[in-house]
Amino acid sequence: MANKIIKTGSSGPKPEVLTPGERGFRVFAIFALTAVALAAFLPFILIAVSSLTSEQALIKNGYSFFPKEWSVYAYTYMARQWEIIARAYAVSLGVTASGTAVSLLITSMLAYPMANEKFRWRNQLAFFVFFTMLFSGGVVPQYMLYARVLHINNTYLALAIPNYLMSAFNVLLVRNYYKHNIPPALIEAARIDGAGETGIYFRVVLPMSVPVMVTIGLFTGLAYWNDWVNAFYYVDAPRFYGIQNLLIRMMNNIQFLTSPSNSAVTSGLTLQLPSNGIRMAMAVIGIIPIVLIYPFLQKHLVRGVIVGAVKG
Numbered sequence: 001m002a003n004k005i006i007k008t009g010s011s012g013p014k015p016e017v018l019t020p021g022e023r024g025f026r027v028f029a030i031f032a033l034t035a036v037a038l039a040a041f042l043p044f045i046l047i048a049v050s051s052l053t054s055e056q057a058l059i060k061n062g063y064s065f066f067p068k069e070w071s072v073y074a075y076t077y078m079a080r081q082w083e084i085i086a087r088a089y090a091v092s093l094g095v096t097a098s099g100t101a102v103s104l105l106i107t108s109m110l111a112y113p114m115a116n117e118k119f120r121w122r123n124q125l126a127f128f129v130f131f132t133m134l135f136s137g138g139v140v141p142q143y144m145l146y147a148r149v150l151h152i153n154n155t156y157l158a159l160a161i162p163n164y165l166m167s168a169f170n171v172l173l174v175r176n177y178y179k180h181n182i183p184p185a186l187i188e189a190a191r192i193d194g195a196g197e198t199g200i201y202f203r204v205v206l207p208m209s210v211p212v213m214v215t216i217g218l219f220t221g222l223a224y225w226n227d228w229v230n231a232f233y234y235v236d237a238p239r240f241y242g243i244q245n246l247l248i249r250m251m252n253n254i255q256f257l258t259s260p261s262n263s264a265v266t267s268g269l270t271l272q273l274p275s276n277g278i279r280m281a282m283a284v285i286g287i288i289p290i291v292l293i294y295p296f297l298q299k300h301l302v303r304g305v306i307v308g309a310v311k312g
Contacts, residue, residue, distance in 0.1 A: 053280075167219075222267070231244075
C-alpha cells in the first residue's frame with residue numbers, strides 16, 4: 001500500500017512527445033548546425049596547422065590539414081621578438097579593457113533615458129542616435145577633427161576614442177533591453193524609497209543588465225582588439241602599436257626583406273624567412289585571447305542578443 005501511494009504521488013517531468021515531422025526536423029537541424037559549426041571551425045584548425053608547417057612544404061604543397069613537414073621556426077622567430085610583442089600585447093589589452101569599460105558606461109547611460117517613458121525627449125534622442133547609423137561625415141573630416149582640432153596623435157586616446165567608443169547600434173540594443181526587461185514598477189519603488197536617477201541607474205538598472213552588457217562588451221572588445229585602423233591613421237610611434245598593428249608591420253617588413261627588389265636578395269644573399277608560416281603564427285597569436293574569453297561569456301551573449309534585438 002505504501003509503495004502504491006509513493007508511486008501515484010510521485011510526479012516527474014513528462015517525456016516530450018514529438019511527431020515524426022518534428023523528429024525529422026530536429027535531426028536535420030542538428031546535422032545542418034554541425035556542418036555550419038565545422039565550416040566555421042575548420043579554418044582556425046588550418047591556420048594553426050599551417051603555422052606549424054615548414055615554409056618549403058607550404059610553398060611546394062600549399063596549405064594542408066596534414067602537412068608533410070612540420071616546423072616551429074615561425075614561432076621561434078616570433079619568440080625572438082618577444083619584448084616587442086609583449087609590449088604590443090600590453091597596449092592592446094590596456095586599450096581594449098579601458099575602451100570597453102568606458103564604452104559600456106557611455107552606452108548604458110545614453111540608453112537609460114531613451115528607455116524611460118517619463119523622459120520627454122526620448123524619441124528625439126533616439127532619432128539623433130539612429131541618424132548617425134545612416135550618415136557619416138567621412139574619414140577626412142574625422143581625421144581633421146581628431147588630429148588637427150583635438151590633437152590626440154600619438155596618444156593612447158587615439159587608439160580608444162575614434163570609431164569604437166560608442167556605437168549607435170549598441171545604444172539601441174541596450175535601450176530595447178531596458179524597455180522589455182526592467183519592470184517600471186521596480187524603478188517606481190526605488191523612487192518611492194528616495195532613490196534619485198543616479199541611484200536607480202547604478203543600483204537597479206546596471207545590476208539587471210548583465211546579459212546585454214556582456215553582449216555589447218564582447219562586441220566592443222572584439223572591435224578594439226582587432227583594430228589596426230586607428231593606429232594606422234593617428235599613430236607613428238612604435239610604443240603605441242597594438243598587437244594587430246605590430247603584426248601587420250612585421251609582415252610588411254618580412255615581405256620587403258624577401259622581395260626581389262631588396263638589395264640583399266638581388267646580390268645573391270637570399271633571405272630564408274618563413275613569411276607564410278609567420279603570417280599564420282601571427283593570426284594564432286592574435287586570436288588566442290578571444291578563444292580563451294569567449295566560452296565564459298557565451299551564455300550571457302546569446303541571451304543578450306536575443307532579448308535586445310528580437311524584442312524591438
